[in-house]
Amino acid sequence: MDNLTHSMVGALIGQAGLKRRTGLAMPALIIGANIPDVDATCVLLGEMQHLALRRGLTHGPLAMLVLPLLLAVGLWWFDRWQARRGTRPAARLPVRFGWLWMLSLIACLSHPAFDWLNSYGVRLLEPFDQRWFHGDILFIIDLWLWLGMGSAIWWSLRRERRGANWQRPARVAIAATLAYVGLNAGITWANERHAKLSAPYPLVAVANEVPVAFWRREMIIGAGDGRWLVAGQPVGVMPLGRCDLAAARRHDRAVDAFLFWSRAPVILRDGDVLLLGDARFAAGMSRDRFSVPLPAGTCRGTG
Template sequence: MDNLTHSFVGAVLGQAGLKRTTGLAMPALIIGANLPDVDAACFFWLEGTEHLAFRRGITHGPPALVLLPLILAGILWAFDRWQTRRGTRPEARLPVRFGWLYGLAFIGCLSHPALDWLNVYGIRLLEPFSSQWFYGDTLFIIDPWLWALLIGSVGWSWWREKLGGDQRPIARGAIAVMLAYIGVNGAITWLDNATRGTMTEPYPRAYIAAPLPLTFWRREQIAQLEDGRWISSDWKGSDFGYGYANSDQRQCRLPDLTEARRTNSQLDAFLFWSRAPFASRAADGSVILYDARFYDPRARDRFSVALPDVECVELSAG
């Protein structure tokens, strides 16, 4: 999920009562909820699609979820001691308890992969013990409805607290509604997968029920047919490549890339990450690899790999 969602999940947990456990509880929860995304720094040293193979892996796995909160708790504890020595520590701040700081940072960190698992991008929950990708297919990566719920509840609870009231029921109610919302979306995805949506025989070889932005009750039905083509119920022309305005865009037979990926780090990273890879014809007749979940022929850098030395063998459009 996006970092705004992660941040407000940490904030609503604090408003639900956890911030009363120790000084600096809110920073521990909010920063902790974003901490696994330190892997975004890989953009400084990785090129092209190599980030796809690195992100949502090692910093989202079990060892990181233990160590990252420990580092954060140590920094916050040291910050409190530093302010005390300088005489700048706020008088209203509760005593800082390291054990509670670590526990809250851990809860914040744990909420991060739990949310990331909910979308179609995927997450390697067991890294470094296993590189298997897990997909929840439950929420779109940016969910405005979740934004509205979290921002509204945090703001309302803060306002009530400032007026001397108890903010905890508001935040706890928001958490209950959020969990119910996730549950309903999970049920929609489950039902769509069970029925294959509106698709009829011949049934697809592979199928993804992908959540959509805003219209959370709908699912983009992404499917791979027996001939290897990927189609989508919610994309232009309902067929990747054939529905695009550029008539040169055609799906190609996916070649054997076993040898090529050994010497091409971009290709290897893409195929390691891709859940629904397909080949499309470039203007010069060569091949471009896309992923059916993130298909956009106008933005070829982030979620695609060009293979200029591979000739496109087109699949039938019918």
């Protein structure tokens, strides 16, 4: 999910009452909910290498052990540093390292859990297993989550300033968010089941989420050979079997990185150039970002 959503998840957890457990709880929750995205810096290695490395190691089990601990140590040190300089806010609660680490861990775990919800997916077991896990449940930027969680945070903070029960709005929002995720999971399950039980009886069915209209899905179906139907329209100019992708991977690092990342590889054409794309992003403005030119001679019968 986008980083605003991750931040609001951390803030809601805090406003549900956990921010009273220790000083610097809210920074631990909000930073912790975003810190697995430190792998975004991999863009410096190039666009395709960035794709291959994103949502992998920093979202896996080793990172879930290391990142919360580093964050807790950093915040604990920051509190001590402010105390030595005489700049520590008097209203800040005492910092309890155990709670600081626990809240950092909860926040960090929320990040891959929410990333799993969309069709982009996450490598939950990296580096032990490089499989993608994906729920195909929510679009990566969900307007309704923004409105619901944002309103609840505002309401909770407003009630806190007035001395009222400020935890309740956040707790209601957490329950509503889980119900919303469950509703969308049911929509996805029904669409994918219907697609697999209907002609042409595909082996693969992806109920791709769409922005705003959470009740709709863009169905991507295929036989596993690189030819796909996206929203009923054929995508792909030839089967993957007509292309020596193994050789292309050996000779082109970008192709290798793209195939490592891709969940639904497809051969596309742009004029006289063949592209390796992904059926999830084969149409619209995202096509250029999620495709890479194939070396000449990779595919047979391209004249």
